[in-house]
Amino acid sequence: MHSCWDRPHQIGTGYLALQHIGSSAGAPRERSRGSYDWRVNMDDYQRAALRTAAPRDKPNELFHLLLGLVGETGEIAEKAKKIIRDKGSDFSQWDTEDVKKELGDTLWYLAVIADHFGIALDDVAEHNIAKLADRQQRGVLGGSGDDR
Numbered sequence: 294m295h296s297c298w299d300r301p302h303q304i305g306t307g308y309l310a311l312q313h314i315g316s317s318a319g320a321p322r323e324r325s326r327g328s329y330d331w332r333v334n335m336d337d338y339q340r341a342a343l344r345t346a347a348p349r350d351k352p353n354e355l356f357h358l359l360l361g362l363v364g365e366t367g368e369i370a371e372k373a374k375k376i377i378r379d380k381g382s383d384f385s386q387w388d389t390e391d392v393k394k395e396l397g398d399t400l401w402y403l404a405v406i407a408d409h410f411g412i413a414l415d416d417v418a419e420h421n422i423a424k425l426a427d428r429q430q431r432g433v434l435g436g437s438g439d440d441r
């Protein structure tokens with residue numbers, strides 16, 4: 294299977310289109326905290342993530358990626374566990390910067406796994422939002438069953 298970026302793809306057509314905020318000529322503007330004031334769409338993110346991914350044909354790469362995804366989501370659960378164990382279940386004590394890092398790690402695996410199946414991350418996001426909006430409209434957000 295080829296990378297989803299081996300084929301022509303429309304960029305920036307979805308609701309998650311690239312938005313440079315307050316900058317000219319597309320150059321990111323430095324924030325006071327040292328990061329950059331820019332937003333990426335999911336396709337741009339996926340392409341960037343793939344720059345740090347192992348070759349797709351590396352033996353057991355998909356298995357490695359799936360284990361990595363589970364591991365990163367587990368790291369978030371581990372932080373929740375420690376709040377319960379060490380902080381009296383006071384979830385106001387989440388370290389949101391730490392959570393942000395783990396969510397980013399999780400997103401990286403999602404992006405690379407999606408590409409492994411030739412799926413653009415934008416498509417994943419848009420299909421998910423459309424599915425949830427449809428369920429909401431039909432009053433079946435709650436309940437169970439993947440295809441309700």
Ligand SMILES: [Mg+2]
Pocket residue numbers: 365368394395398
């Ligand atoms: Mg992590």
